Amino acid sequence: MNRPKISQMEAYMIETLRTNNVTNEEMIQDVKEKDVSKWQKLNEKFDFEQLIVLAEKGFSSFEQAINEGYTVKFVTVNGLDRLLRLKFGKEPEKDYQRLQTGVLGLNIDTSSLEELKHMLSLNWKVEEDKSGVSVLLKGQGDFD
Numbered sequence: 334m335n336r337p338k339i340s341q342m343e344a345y346m347i348e349t350l351r352t353n354n355v356t357n358e359e360m361i362q363d364v365k366e367k368d369v370s371k372w373q374k375l376n377e378k379f380d381f382e383q384l385i386v387l388a389e390k391g392f393s394s395f396e397q398a399i400n401e402g403y404t405v406k407f408v409t410v411n412g413l414d415r416l417l418r419l420k421f422g423k424e425p426e427k428d429y430q431r432l433q434t435g436v437l438g439l440n441i442d443t444s445s446l447e448e449l450k451h452m453l454s455l456n457w458k459v460e461e462d463k464s465g466v467s468v469l470l471k472g473q474g475d476f477d
Contacts, residue, residue: 336404336451337394341412343387344405344452346379347398348419357399364388364395408454410435413468416452421445435469 339347350360353375363369365388369381388395397403408416414431417423421441425431429439435457441449446466450459458471 336402337391337398338406339387339398339403341405341408341416342379343383344403344416345419346376346381346384347403348416349376349379352419360384360399361396365392402448402451405452405454408452408457410470413453413457417449420452421449429465432469435467437467437469438464439466439468441466 347360350372355372355375363372364384367385369384372381373379384395387398405412405416410433413435414425417429417436417439423429423439423441425436428441429436446459446461449468453459453468456471457468459466459468461467
């Protein structure tokens with residue numbers, strides 16, 4: 334399945350809504366009605382109107398991103414850290430070791446790992462070993 338590609342900021346917004354118990358159906362309906370003002374209180378810094386703009390580019394792709402998952406076009410190291418917290422509830426030093434080039438020893442279940450692999454942009458390499466999962470920028474770390 335080809336997942337729709339979205340920006341890192343759009344992923345933050347979607348996962349922030351999910352963290353605040355906004356359902357997929359509510360997200361889709363509110364965006365369809367172009368009424369996202371009630372979300373502003375969830376994060377004052379986000380411009381949730383961007384999700385309306387995303388949907389206007391292709392509503393079926395937007396629905397697919399919400400219901401079936403998405404790939405983030407380009408994920409930074411800080412973006413990886415934030416997505417691990419928002420989407421998977423993982424905390425640095427507790428669930429993984431944070432590096433300048435990614436993370437090591439990530440403790441994550443199989444289905445979440447598969448979702449993470451699908452979400453990440455092509456500049457990341459994900460590997461499993463006895464210490465957990467490592468997610469490193471390609472061209473960095475021990476494996477290239």
